[in-house]
Amino acid sequence: MSNKVYIETYGCQMNLADTEVVMGILKSKGYELTKKIDAADVVFVNTCSVRDNAEQRIHGRLGNIGTLKQKNPNLVIGVLGCMAERLRDELITKKKMVDIVVGPDEYRKLPELINNAVAGEKGIGVKLSRTETYEDIEPYREEGLAAWISVMRGCDKFCTYCVVPFTRGRERSSKLESVVEEVKRLSERGFREVTLLGQNVNSYSDGENDFSDLLEACAKVDNKLRIRFMTSHPQDLSDKLLHTISEYSNICNYIHLPVQAGSDRVLKEMNRTYTIEHYLGIIERARKIIKGVTFSTDIISGFPTETEEEHKMTLDVMAKVRYDGAFMFKYSPREGTRAFKMEDDIPEDVKSRRLTEIIDQQLQIAYEINQKLIGTEDVVLIESLSKKSDQFYSGRTDTNKIVILPIGNNVEIGDLVKVKIHKGTSATLFGDFVEIVDAYKR
Numbered sequence: 100m101s102n103k104v105y106i107e108t109y110g111c112q113m114n115l116a117d118t119e120v121v122m123g124i125l126k127s128k129g130y131e132l133t134k135k136i137d138a139a140d141v142v143f144v145n146t147c148s149v150r151d152n153a154e155q156r157i158h159g160r161l162g163n164i165g166t167l168k169q170k171n172p173n174l175v176i177g178v179l180g181c182m183a184e185r186l187r188d189e190l191i192t193k194k195k196m197v198d199i200v201v202g203p204d205e206y207r208k209l210p211e212l213i214n215n216a217v218a219g220e221k222g223i224g225v226k227l228s229r230t231e232t233y234e235d236i237e238p239y240r241e242e243g244l245a246a247w248i249s250v251m252r253g254c255d256k257f258c259t260y261c262v263v264p265f266t267r268g269r270e271r272s273s274k275l276e277s278v279v280e281e282v283k284r285l286s287e288r289g290f291r292e293v294t295l296l297g298q299n300v301n302s303y304s305d306g307e308n309d310f311s312d313l314l315e316a317c318a319k320v321d322n323k324l325r326i327r328f329m330t331s332h333p334q335d336l337s338d339k340l341l342h343t344i345s346e347y348s349n350i351c352n353y354i355h356l357p358v359q360a361g362s363d364r365v366l367k368e369m370n371r372t373y374t375i376e377h378y379l380g381i382i383e384r385a386r387k388i389i390k391g392v393t394f395s396t397d398i399i400s401g402f403p404t405e406t407e408e409e410h411k412m413t414l415d416v417m418a419k420v421r422y423d424g425a426f427m428f429k430y431s432p433r434e435g436t437r438a439f440k441m442e443d444d445i446p447e448d449v450k451s452r453r454l455t456e457i458i459d460q461q462l463q464i465a466y467e468i469n470q471k472l473i474g475t476e477d478v479v480l481i482e483s484l485s486k487k488s489d490q491f492y493s494g495r496t497d498t499n500k501i502v503i504l505p506i507g508n509n510v511e512i513g514d515l516v517k518v519k520i521h522k523g524t525s526a527t528l529f530g531d532f533v534e535i536v537d538a539y540k541r
């Protein structure tokens with residue numbers, strides 16, 4: 100039987116969570132996951148369409164993967180995720196090596212489509228669903244410390260630049276009970292952190308519960324299990340949610356709250372449905388209600404018609420909020436979206452220059468924020484050895500800051516450790532050991 104599956108995942112955390120759902124579905128049919136592409140009978144690429152450069156990279160990668168068929172003509176190659184949804188049969192007709200194309204709502208069909216592909220028949224499954232949440236599927240997760248749970252799928256916001264409502268369909272939420280059950284299982288398996296995922300978690304609703312209810316129910320499962328969530332849309336972020344975050348010590352004091360742009364006119368063109376005044380109001384209330392809360396954001400530079408003055412307004416709002424982190428992008432036109440019909444009128448060099456100004460300012464602000472943390476103490480979940488040196492651990496604070504700590508003092512991966520910060524860059528803090536707050540599994 101051809102039963103070894105290799106999956107490569109691109110894009111957002113939602114895709115990482117979907118890859119685990121796909122493996123959950125395939126495992127129940129006897130498939131095994133392999134980390135070696137050369138040993139695989141089936142190779143899947145779970146793809147992202149959010150910007151053109153993501154798609155171009157994946158096209159290149161698919162070309163490489165296609166050459167594996169020369170060695171193994173029976174290899175089944177599948178494209179999953181947003182590119183599958185967007186490009187559909189074009190992927191099969193233009194790329195001869197692709198056997199299967201499956202969008203985010205049809206993963207239950209994969210076992211059948213693999214069987215057909217083995218028998219020589221290509222197949223696609225790209226219907227979007229109003230109800231599919233995969234809540235009855237247990238995602239396949241290796242042992243680890245941090246897990247994702249997708250609590251809602253799709254997006255109804257239709258920001259004019261964004262392809263997600265077209266590739267992932269309408270909003271729908273998993274039942275609170277099914278999410279809480281999953282959190283329980285993860286806690287029993289020794290996970291230390293769970294991130295609740297959705298394109299717009301604040302509009303979570305299972306008919307009876309809103310997102311604050313869900314967050315509270317998850318936090319109550321195990322008061323040592325850290326709960327994170329993303330992404331929040333400023334329109335739907337309620338004070339009730341802010342109070343819930345502040346009430347439970349294991350709900351992390353960190354909010355990813357994309358602002359996208361600093362001018363109300365551009366926000367309106369983007370269909371972002373809030374003003375900067377409203378946005379800054381949330382930040383202010385959050386800082387009052389949640390002690391020490393940190394924020395990150397997403398920014399798009401060079402949206403059609405953005406003037407130099409409006410670009411400065413983006414810099415201005417970033418300087419006002421002083422984000423701890425930011426994901427910053429050049430606008431990329433996506434076919435099918437409303438903004439695609441607008442002329443992409445900001446020249447490439449202007450977009451690049453504006454983006455550089457945004458990034459430079461953000462790095463400076465993050466650096467200043469981190470300098471102020473020198474001398475303070477915080478609790479860090481030790482996640483792994485540092486990428487740069489096996490003499491150091493890497494961990495994260497509740498506020499999502501990366502902290503590097505020398506190995507020693509009986510600290511092990513998975514421990515919660517109090518550290519004292521002695522140095523900071525714009526992206527990383529460096530700490531000294533103070534004490535072990537909670538040892539992991541010992």
Ligand code: 5AD
Pocket residue numbers: 149150260261262357359397398399428429430431432433
């Ligand atoms: N161009 C550039 N950035 C985009 N994003 C979404 N669509 C586009 C696009 N067409 C960014 C937004 C969003 C993040 C996930 O990706 O900032 O919040």
Ligand code: SF4
Pocket residue numbers: 254255256257258261262263264298299332
């Ligand atoms: Fe895209 Fe806007 Fe939905 Fe985010 S909220 S996924 S940017 S449409």
